[in-house]
Amino acid sequence: MPAIGLGTFGSDHVTPAQxxxxxxxxxxxxxxxxxxxxxxxxxxxxxxNKTSFRPAANPWPICDSTxxxxxxxxxxxxxxxxxxxx
Amino acid sequence: MTSRSEHAKPYLHESFMMTxxxxxxxxxxGLVRHIGTSNMTIPKLKLVLRDARIQxxxxxxxxHPHFQQPELFQxxxxxxxxxxxxxxxxxPGRPERDRTPxxxxxxxxxxxxxIGQAHGIHxxxxxxxxxxxxxxxPIPFSVNNYRANLAGIVDDPLSDDEMRRxxxxxxxxxxxxxQVFLWKDGQTWEDLWDxxxxxTPP
Numbered sequence: 001m002p003a004i005g006l007g008t009f010g011s012d013h014v015t016p017a018q019x020x021x022x023x024x025x026x027x028x029x030x031x032x033x034x035x036x037x038x039x040x041x042x043x044x045x046x047x048x049n050k051t052s053f054r055p056a057a058n059p060w061p062i063c064d065s066t067x068x069x070x071x072x073x074x075x076x077x078x079x080x081x082x083x084x085x086x
Numbered sequence: 087m088t089s090r091s092e093h094a095k096p097y098l099h100e101s102f103m104m105t106x107x108x109x110x111x112x113x114x115x116g117l118v119r120h121i122g123t124s125n126m127t128i129p130k131l132k133l134v135l136r137d138a139r140i141q142x143x144x145x146x147x148x149x150h151p152h153f154q155q156p157e158l159f160q161x162x163x164x165x166x167x168x169x170x171x172x173x174x175x176x177x178p179g180r181p182e183r184d185r186t187p188x189x190x191x192x193x194x195x196x197x198x199x200x201i202g203q204a205h206g207i208h209x210x211x212x213x214x215x216x217x218x219x220x221x222x223x224p225i226p227f228s229v230n231n232y233r234a235n236l237a238g239i240v241d242d243p244l245s246d247d248e249m250r251r252x253x254x255x256x257x258x259x260x261x262x263x264x265q266v267f268l269w270k271d272g273q274t275w276e277d278l279w280d281x282x283x284x285x286t287p288p
Contacts, residue, residue: 073097
């Protein structure tokens with residue numbers, strides 16, 4: 001378990017591009033973990049713009065790393081854990 | 087005050103475990119290495135630990151010097167679960183909807199500031215050092231200062247005395263109260279957190 005992770009659950013005054021740049025920069029300075037506010041399933045979040053982070057923040061450049069993600073409590077359904085086609 | 091989410095629902099253990107079973111499958115399939123929980127309370131976590139085939143590896147929870155959650159933290163650690171702490175510096179950039187007049191800011195705490203001055207570091211880095219040395223995994227969000235946050239945990243640790251002084255700063259000040267997840271009218275945010283030791287009835 002890494003001692004520290006880069007939080008990527010942004011705030012409403014930071015753009016997806018800024019978050020993506022921070023993820024890349026953090027990986028370059030040695031971070032090996034990020035904690036993502038990105039739900040694995042879309043459509044059940046309370047923050048509509050959250051899914052817009054997905055394409056930008058996903059290209060984690062270091063393979064030896066830990067990414068954690070979650071589903072909101074509003075999305076606790078068996079069907080929201082794993083898409084059918086995967 | 088933000089209105090409630092139309093998808094908000096109470097914690098129903100049987101329903102939660104149906105979701106947890108699918109997460110256990112992700113481990114079986116090798117799609118993820120670990121599964122975990124977040125924002126659990128002790129009574130909810132007790133049920134999950136009783137019924138889970140694969141135990142949570144982590145529990146993500148709000149943790150900073152003004153909200154140390156000593157009881158839940160110790161319970162989680164005693165169960166062999168790694169605490170992951172969100173809002174480790176008090177989330178100074180959190181949205182307006184998550185602010186109330188009673189909120190306090192750990193980075194403005196005179197003790198945190200004095201320790202920061204003694205080390206020549208920003209008060210935020212004091213919070214990060216404290217988190218790591220206490221044994222939780224902080225996940226600070228930063229687009230500019232992530233380098234300082236990382237550097238802060240690899241050198242110049244806080245002394246035992248400084249750790250003790252920060253332990254004394256707890257104000258039970260929950261910043262992310264979760265009002266949006268209240269599931270019916272007439273509730274207050276405390277209902278989400280089982281503060282009396284029992285799961286709030288649906």
